[in-house]
Amino acid sequence: METRKLQQVGGGTYTVSIPKEWATARGLEAGTPVNLYSHLDGSIVVRSRAKDSDGLSTITVEVDGGREQVARALSAAQAVGFERVTLTAGEPFDAETCRxxxxxxxxFVGTELVDEQEGELTVRNLLDASDVSVRQSVVQLQYVALSVHEQATGSFVDADAGAYDRLCERETETDRLCGMVVRHFSRALVSLAEVDRVETSRPELFEYYETARRLRRVARNGVTIARAGRRLTEPLPETVAAELDVLSNTARGIVEGASNAVLEGRDTDRVHEILDTGTEARATLEAFEDALVADRSEMSASTTRDVVAVARCLDALRRTLDHGDAIGDVALQAAMRDDRL
Structure with a gap:
């Protein structure tokens, strides 16, 4: 680190000197144009235009033409934040891969297939980052993820085997929303202009990114519960159903409270309360699971298939609690940083 004083030039311009060795090491010299960025967090960044070129504009990826590799490559390029992705293969893509x-x-939000040739597929993202609210995307993701989870646990308790197929479609919506947040976060790691376009500070962008990833997993846990519900041969005993209902409501409450703390306010005491509730819920879940394993629960007369289904549901609820704790940790760390800075 070097310390410099601002110097005033003329009526309203300030200048600051840069150590010569720094400039030389980065290929800068007198007359070299540079870009200046002023960010919401109070920082002012000077960056060479050569380094600040749009390196995320286009990419060409060679693939073997197989559907799985094509899907992985396209998903990765989308997540990194490339605007235009061209996939090439030595042989023409078959109809199944194109579909x-x-x-x-x-x-993908704001993306379309713009060119389709025999050995080449080109995808372009048309979404303007300045039209995107990352925070609002996380708010919407929170709503959808918790809704999927609630419907899934309700279908499990009611032994509704058809819920799984319905919820798989809604899970796709959480993938789309989370993918958009991940994309803008990844672009901001490379492009300083991206931070300005989404009008979010870098610390906040990371918090939204981490929260979005956890919320998507909450939705996936819900789908896992719905899948386990298809194995039930009969409705659950009332006491077991009531216990699962309480645990699932508690888990969702923790996720909702923790993500609200990230999105709306960082009350340290409130976050501690949420995390303490998670600790208590985990102890209750483990006690119920121990009774189930020891054949002391209300399911002692149930089939092995039903007991396994409940065990899988409990495992998904435990992971939901874990994701709630992780979001709570993000909120707590943010609160401490805000209090200090």
Whole structure:
């Protein structure tokens, strides 16, 4: 670190000197144009235009033409934040792969397949970052993820085997929303202009990114519960159903409270209360699970298939609590940083 004083030039311009060795090491010299960025966190960044070029504009990726590799490559390029992605293969893409690409592109926000040739597929993102609210995307993701989880646990208690297929479609919506947040976070790691376009500070952008990833997993846990519900051969005993209902409501309350703390306010005491509730809920879940394993629960007369289904549901609820704790940790760390800075 070097310390410099601002110097005033003329009527309203300030200048600051840069150590010569710093400039030389980065290929800068007198007359070299640079970009200046002023961020919401109070920082002012000087960056060479050569280094600040749009390196995320286009990419060409060679693939073997197989559907799985094509999907992985396209998903990775989308997450990194490239504006235009061209996939090339030594042989023409078959019809099945092309259909898979079209289906995958529909899951990305603001993206479309713009060119389709025999050995080349080009996808372009048309979404303007300045039109995106990352925070609002996380708010919407929170709503959808908790709704999926609630419907899934309700279908499990009611032994509704058809809920799984319905919820898989809604899970795709959480993937789309989370993917958009991940994309803008990844772009901001490379492009300083991206931070300005989304009008979010870098620390906040990381908090939204981490919260979005956890919320998507909450939705996936819900789908896992719905899948386990298809194994039930009969409705659950009332006491077991009531216990699962309480645990699932508690888990969702923790996720909702923790994510609200990230999105709306960082009350340290409130976050501690949420995390303490998670600790208590985990102890209750483990006690119930121990009774189930020891054959002392209300399911002692149930089939092995039903007991396994409940065990899988409990495991998904435990992971939901884990994700709630992780979001709570993000909120707590943010609160401490805000109090200090």
């Amino acid at each position: 898979a690409v079209r289906s995958l592109v529909r899951q």
